[in-house]
Amino acid sequence: MVHMTDVAVPLVTITESARVRVLEVRAGEPEPDSLALWVEVTGTAGTAFTYDMYFRRTDEAGELDVVQHGDDLSVVVPGEHVDSIRGSTLDLSGGGMVLQNPNSPVVPGMGPMPDLDLDDPIVAKVVEVLAVQINPQIASHGGFAELVAIEGSIAYLRMGGGCQGCGMAAATMSQGIEVSILDSVSEITEVVDVTDHASGTNPYYEAAKK
Secondary structure (H helix, E strand, C coil), X not given: CEEECCCCCCCEEECHHHHHHHHHHHCCCCCHHHEEEEEEEEEEECXXXXXXXXXXXXXXXXCCCEEECCCCCCEEECHHHHHHHCCEEEEEXXXXXXXXXXXXXXXXXXXXXXXXXXXXXXXXXXXXXXXXXXXXXXXXXXXXXXXXXXECCEEEEEEEECCCCCCCHHHXXXXXXXXXXXXXXXXXXXXXXXXXXXXXXXXXXXXXXX
């Protein structure tokens, strides 16, 4: 196995609130001190990865798996998923765990999403609308929306936190977010939601591997 300790860019950054919650849940498991939080990619939905998070013994990590050691919590990522997860942040939002991942899968027939060019005036306009008009409103229930990419006149957004899996997410996107962006950014003619709402109905880690 590959060990990570004091590295400049952690494989997974765990916020303090998330760490406390993970430790609380792990305390209810047999031999909790022997368990690490395992994080793996289970598939893709749109331009987002889907995940599974569960507790498993740290010493069960294989030679290619990466173990990120912490003072009281270790994280294990299977070797084949390291590049897809590297640089992610695990946070507590809306009472559950949300993995904020800067990496996006390659979408069949669409090619990889380009990195956002924040110097692009259209990108800057959309980001400003999200930051000033939209996210302050949906933050009240732990949600947020982020710009994934712009291709032509289409803006691709991903919703997270309390908005992922929310039954009102479609209405929020069509009646609130899309209207705000189309009204404020004339260059955008369509807003596409690429959130994996199917996994968002239970976007938390499991206490044990099923």
